[in-house]
Amino acid sequence: MESSIPGDSALERAQAQVAASLSDQARCPVVRGFFDEPTHTATFVIHDPESREAAVIDSVLDFDPSSGTISYAAAERVIDHVRSENLTVAWILETHVHADHLSAAPYLQGKLGGRLAIGRGILAVQETFGKLFNAGTAFARTGAEFNRLFEDGDRFSLGGIEATILHVPGHTPADLAYVIGDAAFVGDTLFMPDYGTARADFPGGDARLLFRSIRRLLSLPDATRLFLCHDYRAPGRDSFVTETTVVAQRKHNVHVRDGTAEDDFVAMREARDRTLATPRLIMPSIQVNMRGGRLPEPEANGRRYLKIPLTTGQG
Template identity: 55%
Template structure:
């Protein structure tokens, strides 16, 4: 992987309702940016959505004159809705996810009894990444790491010395993600964890 900057700027936004951290990675004001794992606020009692969390991202992006090139998902989230389509409408960019999302879609269509017309080819996303694929981002260059186990489609994104691992690996007092969702596998998750921990300490 080639990078012009080994130390990207990273802005994290914590969503307390879902315990999700959304990240904006960029190379400074005026540069291209990627948004990783955005959250759409959802009230299950009313069935209504709001954009409070996503609007904070829009404010940050515009305050720093960032040009959003990518809106990345580390995996299909079971505990929250993604704000990616709404953010794309506000800020532009392409929505990307690991190419194995098609495996998850096939499983989830049956498990959740999705409508017959639900597409299982990943066409809901703008780009399906492959293992090792480069992610162009201005002066930064990212790299895709497949880290299945939590779901078959989990991917991590490496930009310089920052790696965004989604639900594959948590803080030491929590450990790793659960692997009891359809298609999850403990042995596979262990191998993915070892893959991440084998990266340089910095």
């Protein structure tokens, strides 16, 4: 295992927490994943097996952009699991403001309770996209849509299981990793080792910051379970997979395995990002998710609308 980054007290606490969990299975959470194939997104329900206290991470709202139809099948699967396992939801957590799916957080909160949280970097995201979508003064850009704005090193618990927050910017300014017991939920930083890493070309993204955030995550103990927000099924693999380990990433990740130089990663990541298409649901996703998953307010006719900013060519 790599040593802690000098002066990185949050990482040191996370490392100690994982080590303690690995030595005592009672401190390890139970994790159940739900994969939404249309958006390639993994939602996780995590709970303490003794107290049955739980958290939901990165939920998905079903959305058909061709008809503007919203539905709740993915969220209902999570609700069914929580109720069948007799869990009490304490937290509904977002790793960042997603650009590829709409969050079902308010729907889940209404059905299951719990506090909604994201990183304090949401303020920068709200400022950027509040301007893009001309949200006006009614959109306060204070993060008030969330019950808690986490900062690096913050802590909470699920029953008797400790959790530590790591700020891992690069994909966006707001990305967090939630280290809960021996499990780290890393959002859009890493993908499976055969697929690599997340893009860093969104507003506020930075490939160099992403590399440093990833190396920080890979300083956790080798046996740390890593749970990923997405899987795109690398060529030659038939199934979707969203769980790996620190040691597997360090040995085999095609973008950031041990020995990869920062400058080489940045050059690769920036070149690759220039070839990637804009995510299909980025416009509806951002304007909903920057509001904590809340839909725009109804207009005078009682209907809600999503905006698409237009770019016009000359001539």
